[in-house]
Amino acid sequence: MAVKKLNKDKVKEALQELTKFRLIAPAKSDEVVVFKQISDPEEAFLDYGNSTVPPKKVVFPQTETLFRFQRGNPELREKNVEEEGTTVIFGLRPCDARAMSIVDNLFSWDYEDPYYLKRRELTTLVGMGCVNPPSVNCFCTSVGGEPCGTENLDILLIDLGEGYLVRELTEKGKKLAETIGSFLEDAPGGSEAKAEELSGSAKEAVSRSIDTSGIEAKLPTLWESPLWKEVSAACLGCGICTYLCPTCHCFDIQDEVEGAEGRRCRMWDSCMFRAHTLHASGPNPRPARKERTRNRINHKYSYFPGKFGVIACVGCGRCINLCPVNIDILEILGKVVEA
Numbered sequence: 001m002a003v004k005k006l007n008k009d010k011v012k013e014a015l016q017e018l019t020k021f022r023l024i025a026p027a028k029s030d031e032v033v034v035f036k037q038i039s040d041p042e043e044a045f046l047d048y049g050n051s052t053v054p055p056k057k058v059v060f061p062q063t064e065t066l067f068r069f070q071r072g073n074p075e076l077r078e079k080n081v082e083e084e085g086t087t088v089i090f091g092l093r094p095c096d097a098r099a100m101s102i103v104d105n106l107f108s109w110d111y112e113d114p115y116y117l118k119r120r121e122l123t124t125l126v127g128m129g130c131v132n133p134p135s136v137n138c139f140c141t142s143v144g145g146e147p148c149g150t151e152n153l154d155i156l157l158i159d160l161g162e163g164y165l166v167r168e169l170t171e172k173g174k175k176l177a178e179t180i181g182s183f184l185e186d187a188p189g190g191s192e193a194k195a196e197e198l199s200g201s202a203k204e205a206v207s208r209s210i211d212t213s214g215i216e217a218k219l220p221t222l223w224e225s226p227l228w229k230e231v232s233a234a235c236l237g238c239g240i241c242t243y244l245c246p247t248c249h250c251f252d253i254q255d256e257v258e259g260a261e262g263r264r265c266r267m268w269d270s271c272m273f274r275a276h277t278l279h280a281s282g283p284n285p286r287p288a289r290k291e292r293t294r295n296r297i298n299h300k301y302s303y304f305p306g307k308f309g310v311i312a313c314v315g316c317g318r319c320i321n322l323c324p325v326n327i328d329i330l331e332i333l334g335k336v337v338e339a
């Protein structure tokens, strides 16, 4: 696949061209960076660390109507995801792209989720390598990723200063690069070597790490350990660590009815909420923060790798950066390793 260069003075024109698709890019919103649809290249904010809300919401919306129904009418009016159109997510971080491939396992496992899978099919991922790891709490290299990794991306951009090295990685990426071909130029000699050097130094700059090799096997032996009470003592049960996690995928399904009309919708849920496992008959198998925190860690580092062969965490650091009481997943994992 080809390697090109996109000079920074051409980025806005390239983005303008991409607005013929549903273009999603990082943008500022109320002091934070989020991925949202843009129609004006001026809205894109590419010089960012990482977004507060991960781009998973593009393929797995926080709330979506699956179908509508009407009393007395057996016909369901199903959502047609195809109508959302071809989508380009521009400038996402390699860890967030990798996270989508992890979530794919869930939505294509025992049941093929047509809404999620159709969106994934319609979406092209243009990644932006982290030549400077965006947070002191990044630990992607401990969980199978790297700051300029290419997994699940269609194109990877690497910031060389005056422009981006554009690496086409898939047929989808090649097609998209052709769309903006008039704004690209051949990568000058030495730019690949410079990108490699930047990728290598970015790996070195990831400041936190953990040896995950024994964690999957260790966790089941710690089921009754007092460590769960200790590490969850401060938890508020707010769910931020799961809502903002790019690999978390719990959802709830609810029917909303008004008069004779109704809709079935799906919305994000969180295993950190007490009601998540509350049975209609009263009992709750995860009644306290201790059980809920134990589940969160076991799910990511034991159940998911046991079932799908991959840890359900990409080391983005969001849950550490954004937990209001500073609960730190690496500290918890450190205690698991030590226990």
Ligand code: SF4
Pocket: 234, 235, 236, 237, 238, 239, 240, 241, 242, 272, 322, 323, 324, 325, 326, 327
């Ligand atoms: S973000 Fe922190 S306080 Fe909120 S549920 Fe997660 S661990 Fe608990």
Ligand code: SF4
Pocket: 241, 244, 245, 246, 247, 248, 300, 312, 313, 314, 315, 316, 317, 318, 319, 320, 329
């Ligand atoms: S568990 Fe935390 S560090 Fe891991 S992917 Fe989720 S938010 Fe990122």
